[in-house]
Amino acid sequence: MDFNDNAEEAAYRETARSWLAKAGAEHRKTFGEPKPNTPEHKAAAKAWQAEKAKAGYACITWPKVIGGGGGTPIQQVIFNQEETKAGIAYGYFTIGLGMCVPTVMAFADDATKGRFVGPAVKGEEIWCQLFSEPAGGSDVAATRTRAVQDGDDWVINGQKVWTTGAQHSDYGILLVRTDVDAPKHKGMTMFWIDMRDPAVEVRPIHQASGGSEFNEVYFTDLRVKDSQRLGAPGDGWKVALVTLMNERLAVGGSAGPNYGEILELARETPGTLADSAFRERLADWYVAAEGLKLTRFRTMTALSKGQTPGPESSIGKIISANQLQELSNAAVEMEDQFGIIADPDVAPMRAAFQQSLLWAPGLRIAGGTDEILKNIIAERVLGLPGDVRVDKDVAFKDMPTGR
């Protein structure tokens, strides 16, 4: 029972750390610290990814022949930790390299793989994942975006929504309906598409939080070649499950203020630290946050031993999203009337708690709602039965639809 790297891991960490110190300093010298959502930010991210690829730190677990590092999952985790410590964090490639490109590698022909994998690893091209739709969020298989075969082409019409990074992306993987007579899970097909095609329109969503991290994506007579198909026609759901399985190895820290920040705020807010109700809640937040951090150590332990991590990693977002919301609420209530101020120049801690209060509802929904995640724990971890389904054996076109 310890937290120490073994000798190999320690050596890897030391090498990674010294590389990060040197390459990171050079990177900052060239690019500075550009503001998010600017062309300069994206250019810096691409350059950093290229540096990482050169040194074998991009896609550490992938074979060297395709541009990866030829390393192990624990090395990837160690590098992620050191990269976070080094303060260099760009999110442009997470979805592409974590989910989309692995799907391409699993289902595309050699020519396609040869064309796309290398540039993605080197950060030359960015990918997004086009699954959710207005009528299918938790129920991704309710996909309505339609593809109709026309000779060697497919013609696609419809709309996706909540697409992270679509505005930055060069390519995407797209789940569409190709057979409306088949039951819903059997009538879908997956394609890769060119996001720069004029038939693809990306519109940022004006979120309830005020920001625009997510997008709507519209397809109007988008023509794709049959060779862009990933998996057999009608097998789109199977392909999508492979994509979603790759979502799992996210051993990162959670963003947003936590118990340490609210303790800091409490110090500056008269009366709060003497309030036993606040103190009790602070203890609960600490226990949950540390519980999550320590659970990640358990996951790392399994990786370190070359084992598959247990199901305990599935608890992460249920805890962190709800905690962020409750903790932010407690923080603004602590500030009393002052808590209404969301101006970073006036509000304590540059309005971090006001921002996270507004962001938290989205976090509880994105990447699996609380309810879906609990279903997943109940069904896949505990082995309880699935829900009664009324949509399994009905032709998609005969399925009742609401809003």
Next chain:
Amino acid sequence: MDFDFSDDQKFLKGEARKFLEARCAIPAVRAVLDDPDKAFDAGLWRGVAEQGWLGAAIPEEFGGLGLGHVELCAIAEELGRAVAPIPFASTVYILAEAVMLAGTDAQKQRILPKIAAGELIGCLATSEGPGAITAASIQATVSGAKLSGVKIPVTDGDVADVALVLAKEGGKPGLYLVELSGDVGRVSLKSLDPTRSIAKLTFKDAPAERLGGAGEGMELLQAVLDRAAALLAFEQLGGADRCLEMAKAYAMERYAFGRVIGGYQAIKHKLADMYVKNEVARSNAYYAAWALNTSAPELPIAASAARIAASDAYWFASKENIQTHGGMGFTWEVDCHLYYRRSKQLALVAGAPKAWKERLVSQLERKNAA
């Protein structure tokens, strides 16, 4: 990174489970529950002594096995799972730990080998009335090595041989070892968890020997409780895991409205909530095990967090286990209430969660300020 039980420790844990399944199945627990004259399972007590568990963390020179505290945590988890009706916590987590922590060599020689051999039962006598005891509120006194006062409740006080008593000498709190001979008044009391007995102890000039330094009673008590909290967290975790298993098993075989109730989201989400709490408790307990085993300076924070998480998880799992069982869960015959009772007994016996939350936050304040 090796944040888990080792293979040897897992083996030990597996063996402990097998032993308890054979010797401490539910009928054995109920034999203590249903018999007001039976304070604990004496046969099981002899059995765990023979297994070496009582001295698992006691050094070999004092008659123990000299294993680490992580091994003791593994055993604790299994004892909790089995709702074992024996004075293990009082004797091993508290008295043995206190003597190892602060005892003179003579005290260690006198007490530890007997604990390891199963010949000595311990108890902790601090409480005197409702609410957490404080340095200011202690009424028991020591004068000329004689202790007087009333302690209520004392878990295992009706069967213990030696009590660790919190009392004041010259106005300063200290911890004292008192042999519970015929001169100490003992009255058994009805317990929220009848599988763990309690008593009122009345001391009148009882011979008492100080453990640790003069006037260091509160600090030493807290240090002992930190160690006990880490170990108790594993008992709580074992019980909470068992509750989730029971709830799941029942949800898979109970039919309502034409299908098993485990297929309804109201039940599925309840059980998922149990799972989440249990995993948070497990991770915090592992951290406390590491801190305990290495005597790390993080122990006060780690033990507090482990106790808070484990108390919360066991309480939630035990009450929602009853709820999942519906009306059957509210009968004496179905075992759910054994865990419900034990969850509360364990959450209170080393100080209630509220006090531990305060301890945790005051530590965090100090750490953040430093």
